[in-house]
Amino acid sequence: MMDFTLYNQAPARVIAPTTAEELADCLREASTAGSAVVPWGGGTRQLLGGPPARYDVALSMAGLPRVIEYTPADMVISVEAGATLGQVQDVLAANGQWLPWDPPLPRQAMIGGLLASGAGGPLRLGYGSPRDWTLGLRVALADGRLVRSGSRVVKNVAGYDAHKLHIGALGTLGVIAEATFKVAPIPLRRQTLLAAFTSPTAPLEAISQLRQPPYQPISMVILNAVAEAAIPALHPFLPDRSAYLVVAVRFAGTPGAVARQIRAAVAQCVDLGARAIELNEADDVPIWEAIADFTRPMGDLLLRVGAPIGQQREMIRLIEMTTRARGWATARMVIAGVGLAYARWPIAGVPPEALAVALAELRERLATIGGYAVIEALPDASGIDRDTLDIWGPSPESLALMRSLRAAWDPAGILNPGRYVV
């Protein structure tokens, strides 16, 4: 039995609709009754967003796990929102296809929740975001309307792309019932290079060179020593674990193209003073699952930091500056070439006010380069009063429009109240 407790609040009821129509009906009734609803997929990302202002109903998506339509020859798949990403990948893999999307905990996380929470992973560099792969959605609005936008073909401009609004909206504009994706062929070969650096600046140089022709990495991350220590799957390849910065680079394509890039990348990294380890093809998938896993909620404060790609170096510097001054041992992973980083701040022994001050300071610095920081997860058990910590940071400039949109689709304010920016 799943536990739907959230920030020490338990819902009065758990509802698990088994059809999209039932889902819509639940929401209509909740709107009429004014009951606050928390849509619940696999629960892997419920720690994103603040505590619900009210919480009456947990709306479990587990009753909507079906694949609706899949024509491999068209490379398009439609699934219900309660299917797990892992389940969808299995269906696709049987036909040599995949959704190039690698958030943590794919066997648990459900499609709807992953979309609603804007989850992503290192594949972002090579394949873009789920927004780019989502062709259409069927969504139940708070007032019980069950609506579609987009299409089931790879190109469509009929109607507004309203489905894009629900991606990353944390369920505050509606509950995703079904999703249609275009999918990709699984590359003939995927292979990874690990490069361990002792110099703090050489990894930055390496990733900057690895973004230039002829390289076409599909993923590239930089892990600091604390992060590397937190990912045991890496340890067999990095036996003497001194204060490393590890760059992991993944290539995909025909064996020839992958081999050429790996060869050149090894030479390049060695030139920059790294110890370079070329992984076997068989190690590729497990290593990246382990790396992606780094961004799942653990026992600390997980921050997601974003900035324009050209400001990546400065973004990393600002993150480090903020924690080094405080003597915190923070794990950090940069999704290089994308302009994203994840940092884990310790909470044991750190007063919440100190976290709040550090976060405000980081945000102020990031603002100078057009960046932002969001709390992706703060463990329930931390006992930190969430009012001291600003989850989302400064409001976007278009907040007024966002508010009126929300008011139009969720007039009773029942969907995840208090948890999102809007």
Add this chain to the structure above:
Amino acid sequence: MIRETLIAALQSAIGPEYVLHRPEELMLYEYDGSALDQAMPDVVVLPGSTAEVAAAVRVAANMGVPVVARGAGTGLAGGTVPDQGGMVISLARLNRVLTIDPDSRTAVVQPGVVNLDLSLAAAPYGLHFAPDPSSQRSSTIGGNAGSNAGGPHCLKYGVTTNHILAATLVLADGGVVRLGSSATDAPGYDLLGVVVGSEGTLGVITELTVRLTRNAEDVRTFLAVFDDLEAAGACVSAIIAEGIIPAALEMMSGEGIAAVEASVHAGYPPDARAVLLIEIDGLREDLADEAKRIAAICTASGASDLRAATDAAQRARLWAGRKGALAACGRIAPHYHIVDGVVPRSRLPEVLRYSEEVAARYGMKVVNIFHAGDGNLHPLLLFDLRVPGTRERAIAAGEEILKACVAAGGTISGEHGIGIEKRDYMPWLFSAQDLGVFADLRAVFDPAGVMNPGKLLPRVIG
């Protein structure tokens, strides 16, 4: 009288020089790229800054006058045709590339920048703007965003919406708001995602931050020749089903091939029933492998010939044929109506055949010139509008073809937009509730309904 007041107010807002109101000036703004729609604006303004756009919109909105944004006016669905009169805002003067950041691979541009000019400006950095509509020599980035334009290379690289990171939008009340962010995944609803492709109904875009794409290491271009139309369609389906995503996979059929050959001398065999233009790009080793697999599929699908461009000049000629195809078809008949439907790629052969049957039934010539790899059909119906009843027949034929696309699981527009021409077909795809939600969205941005009113949504909902 109202018109005089409007003109005077606009003249004082942005200067008389850039307010056009004489009939001979307005005539240029009656049309877009489609032969079927036409309507005269009351006034045209050519603002030179975001502030001037906002000022002009405020004047119009205060008087309840419709506001129609216009880029190059090459749209094919009547999106810029002011069918309710009002003010056309031409973004032609906002035509500067403001910055190119090779490190971020982004550019900040004004909306009136011509698509190809942006790629030319990015070329010194080994970058380009990936959306490449066939109109790229004239259409603008703002118009591309307004219509969410596609193009041959969008098969691999995605359409316009995948390449816009942020935009400045002038709202219906003259307010200015910034949407999106250069920072990846910044929090907040993806309002930019609905503004792109909104055909000027949510506001006027006055600045864009766009993503630039790295040029590929190597490119190979092939021409596959077929004696049979359905075999060519089946070949496209087979390439996709094989898991190959070419950079571009274009088809041309029938008399269009000869017409293109006569006007462009691209090297197409004039007597072929259909040709495929196949381009792959990427790393050399990947291309060698893909080329082999594609050649095998073409042979198995019954291609009578497969030619590879041997140098850049040949490649450019093959593409000149494709990009000049619409103009070349002027040799076949004086007017055309280009239909824009999409079907699942496995359904291409049958819908292609059906489009020819429909054209024959209506006594019209048809040439299919289209983005086959995406399943995005463009049956080009050819006719002479001076023959009475032709306009109605062209519309009816197009309607039948689009109905077949919908029946096959597809859609009524892959890239040209809904505009005026297809607004009343929207209920084929969307329920009254779906359309109601679109209407809600519009009302959020434009409660008074002054931005390109009457476009994109059906005149009657439900």
